[in-house]
Amino acid sequence: MSRTILVAVAWPYASGSRHLGHLAGAYLPSDIFARYHRMIGSRVLMVSGSDVHGTPITVRADQEGVSPQEIVDRYHAEFVSNWDDLNMQWDLFTTTGTENHHAVTQDVFMRLYEKGHIDKRSSEQFYDPEAQRFLPDRYVEGTCPHCGYKDARGDQCDNCGRTLDPIDLIEPRSKLSGATPELRTTEHFYLRLTDFEEQLGEWLRGRKGWRKHVLNFSLGWIEEGLQDRAITRDIDWGVDIPVDGLGPGKKIYVWFDAVIGYLSAAKEWAASQGTPEAWRDWWENPEAEHYYFIGKDNVPFHAIIWPAMLMGYGGLELPTDVPANQYVTFKGGKASSSRGIGLTIPEALAAYEPDALRYAMAANLPEQSDTEISEEEIARRINEELVATWGNLVNRVLSMTAKNFDGAVPDPGPLAAEDESLLATIDETLVTSAQQLERVELRAALRTAMEGAQAVNAYLNALEPWKTAKTDIERTATTLSVAIDAIEGLTVAFSPYMPVTSAAARQMLGAPEIDGWTRRGVEPATPLGQIAPLFAKVETATD
């Protein structure tokens, strides 16, 4: 029976270009996983979209003298273009700016409110009289009361690392205008996370196969005790609060609405298909599996807050797994486009072919620990592994076949033990890589596929078809035919990672489109396609 899979992908924040850390953290793994599931016949719904609300976007808009919508439109267009270049296969990539999303967010808010999981409280916040705006903690700067550092942020001092309360800053000033902020009382709605503490703990302790950094981190939050959390902000850019009582100038907090995007996007997708109820197959179906692809900084939102919201709402499915990735680091530091650390996705796409970039990043996915990446590392992965082992394998086999057998797949004749053995190895490659993909061990599954390619190279070196071509054409036919069948099988394993070149390789082999996670081989006498190298080597900085 075919499985029902929701591939939920972190919503990129439309405040600037995304970088390779984001690509490796969430987008590439989700696409690989979704493609695998489509190949084995699962019903996949892969959704995400641009996250368009929040203070940083309004600040940037002010700085540039444009509307927040202009900022959002610019980066949303860039993301869509990136995904297109990378051949990301979304079922829907929308934004949180749609009417549908606002309506679904308000529905979730109202339901939680009516069930008593949201209440109203007041607190004191810094307000910038010049910018006429309440300031998030990190937009208040001043002198650290602990170490005297002059440019401490309101949430944390970058010098001594201590967590701060902006009220404790000496000589506080607004990061926006430099003005001295004043304290004002403000009312907000709070999500009562404490209502779900026990239920969340029980649920989390029952999770199997979750990465330990995800599970331990989440359980740590539970053990420390959850805190109720404000879910509205003093801002005019966001989703309207669907109940009266707070007065103007307040919106729903961007993070509360962003996670709801997984649900609203499913509804938008269903409506766009002309089957408006179809979202229920994923969200109200206990058999459905939900996988959330995010970076580790988002673990609390996906393993604590969003599940709590779902529990409170009732009748919707909780995450099956949250395979959060760690960080990609450049020269030891976390990638950051705002600080210019590491390549942005547009920069990387300008430098590398999409499939080659996908290979290099997939081979370095930070699944267990932070992974150090450099342009040298990307070039090494492409030149020393991808081109040398896989690209060259396809090229050497096809070249020999074209030359010796009139550009068509030869008839293998009876197979010898070593022929059967190679094909068994490739079949095993597909079995093993599928198991690893199921566990979201994407790096390992790619490695497995490469080992399959090495096995074919070793087989060729052992049977030396370039020699037998002069002495035993039947043996040569067997060798090359078996190698072609093996390569056909490997294109299946590589396809989730490198869809374009895998399809190109199949065309060269004369193989039909992939049908299932299995080796099918190529019929004898099938004419080969136009042969060309699958990948080009990249120049390295030192060349």
Next chain:
RNA sequence: GGCGGCGUAGCUCAGUUGGUAAGAGCGCUCGACUCAUAAUCGAGAGGUCGGCAGUUCAAGUCUGCCCGCCGCUACCA
């Protein structure tokens, strides 16, 4: 400060519930081959598994302390 993760070969990383002489890829050395994008294949060198002390018949794997790196710390998203 608190919490979490990490610290394993020159580099990038794997090492399930503790158990045969510690692994992979790349790099390096030697050899084979020369069909192929000087690509491939084989062999080899290379590690006190951050440090110290424990538990155990047995620890990279468990416990404690220490050192270092990264992240989070609930109002960045």
